[in-house]
Amino acid sequence: xxxxxxxxxxxxxxxxxxxxxxxxxxxxxxxxxxxxxxxxxxxxxxxxxxxxxxxxxxxxxxxxxxxxxxxxxxxxxxxxxxxxxx
Numbered sequence: 682x683x684x685x686x687x688x689x690x691x692x693x694x695x696x697x698x699x700x701x702x703x704x705x706x707x708x709x710x711x712x713x714x715x716x717x718x719x720x721x722x723x724x725x726x727x728x729x730x731x732x733x734x735x736x737x738x739x740x741x742x743x744x745x746x747x748x749x750x751x752x753x754x755x756x757x758x759x760x761x762x763x764x765x766x767x
Contacts (some may be wrong), residue, residue: 694719697719697720697723697725698723700720700723700725701725701726702725702726702727702728702761702764702765703716703717703719703720703723703725703726703727703728704727704728704729704761705717705720705727705728705729705730706730707730713729713730713732714732716729717729717742717746720742721742721743721745721746724745725745726742726745726746726747726764726767727742727745727746727747728747728749728757728760728761728764729746729747729748729749730748730749730750730751731748731749731750731751732748747760747763747764
């Protein structure tokens with residue numbers, strides 16, 4: 682599990698190729714949609730903050746996307762547990 686919002690683009694892309702789960706922590710709709718799309722291309726499960734930018738476009742991950750409400754640590758923990766178990 683990599684949480685790497687501060688890495689430069691090239692280093693981040695290299696890490697994402699080996700990730701088992703992508704945890705998108707961005708809150709801006711555009712950034713969330715971009716990061717979810719990148720994870721979908723890497724074909725890894727994605728846990729992301731619920732955003733109108735995502736709910737209006739469908740699930741680009743083919744069923745591997747879990748959306749959690751912002752600022753809900755219990756929902757985030759449940760999503761992580763569910764993703765790791767499945």
